[in-house]
Amino acid sequence: MMKKIKSWLCKESVSGVIFSLPFLIGLLLFLIVPLGMSLYYAFCEYSILSPAEFIGLKNFDTMFHDEMFFKSLGVTVFYTVVSVPLKLTFALCVALLFQKTTRAAGIYRAVYYLPSIIGGSVAVAVLWKRMFAVEGTINQILHSFGVQNTIAWLGDTRTAIWTLILLSVWQFGSSMLIFLSALKQIPASYYEASTVDGAGKANQFFRITLPLLTPTIFFNLVMQMISGLLAYTQCYIITNGKPMNSTLFYMVHMYNQTFIYYKAGYGAALAWMLILITGVFTAVLFLTKKKWVYDGGD
């Protein structure tokens, strides 16, 4: 009997399922169940503490009349649309600088990449808040360059969002590394052949490097756009939506509604709307893919 069970367990198909069991359980318990439950609660009035009451589409009606919903969506999209292209341009330019492997390049690469590794931490958020404070470093350095007026970077609706954009652009390191590894895969023979044909550096960049990098640019664009739309921690700590909601990110709005105002039903509706919005943005990017991404030249 024991032997039978043992040999059954050792069958290839059974073993495969046993190996996959952790993921099957995890997928069910920590993704499908919470997502399914929240889909139901998106149609309920629910405060977590009291029982849910089904109210149909009312949460979505509230959403489309919620000024802060549109405001936060606008802020988040602005943040993403500005910071992601800036970040990727920077990443690409710096990657091109480090394309030649010299002894020093490794050290420089590490220095440039360091901010992406620790940029998501609370320590950096706290630091950023102090740097852009009225009495902070940025103003002091500007003073020493002769700028007379003191700017309240975090208190002005025009500048606050830019401190967060700068923080995001500062962390271009991981995109840079992805570009670097893609650059290394472009065969040197392409450049040699084009040099023989009399192509200049600029011509080579626009005719060879850039087209061959488009798949990598696309990949970076998708990844960075998603993380831009979902930015949370840094905004929560540095500005928390202030001043006058000019930096109210979608995630922060969702957090406030759910955990400050105890509208978990509305929060669930906002969460599902966020999944939808992220999906739409990703789908649109994929639709444009054919137009500009090099697919191997078939």
Next chain:
Amino acid sequence: MGRKKTIRSVIYYIAVTAIGFLMVYPLLWMIMSSFKETGSIFVTAGSLIPDPFTLQNYITGWKGFAKITFGTFFKNSAVISVLATIGTVFSSSLVAFGLARCKFRGRKLLFAMVLLTMMVPAQVLMVPQYIWYHKLGWVGSYAPLIVPYCFAIQGFFVYMMYNFIGGIPRELDEAARIDGCSYFGIYGRIALPLMVPALVTAAIFSFIWRWDDFMSALLYVNKAKDYPVCLALKLFTDPSSTSDYGAMFAMSVLSVLPVLIIFIFFQKYLVDGIATSGLKG
């Protein structure tokens, strides 16, 4: 010709160094400020050199809040990050091995689900998971910060290990099977030892992500004595606390130290992880 080349490379290094300095300036400022007298940090914010040099900020900062020292906060962070990392690395390696080496019905679908979890970021699950964990009675405990990770829910790690196992020659499995080794034996005796580089990469990323996971800590940890470091740091910025900026900078420096040490010693793994599988740093 040679001279022109020298001038160009000098310009190159000056430019690269200048941008590099700008890049690390905020971090340098944080580290240097932590050694300044707390009252003088903002008076001398334009300069990097601490004058006089003092360790007082580290002493006062370490005392923490309401008799809970940063020793406790660091211990909490370490417990959470280490347990979640062990769980995620072990479970991901099991799943990756099963998907890469065993044929069974539904394998393709399962693999597609793994890829799908890579596309569902933790942030969109914030509210859904909170509601669910609240029902399970997990709010206020470390369970939401550790248990889910023990079930290979981070598709990135499964995918990365899956690719790595793909590079291990199948002949090794077959030889072991002929000798009567089961799939579990092959996993434990052949695949796991050969997978060490992939396991290290996954462990490094997992540890860094869990160490910096502010959002989960904010949602699920209620008592100050259970706070991880990232949440404790936030207390420095609360309007109610007396703002000792020197102490704040000192503890900020300590909080990034583990990640910094990993960065220095395991840089190769970090770079490979990002360059080959697009893991976000």
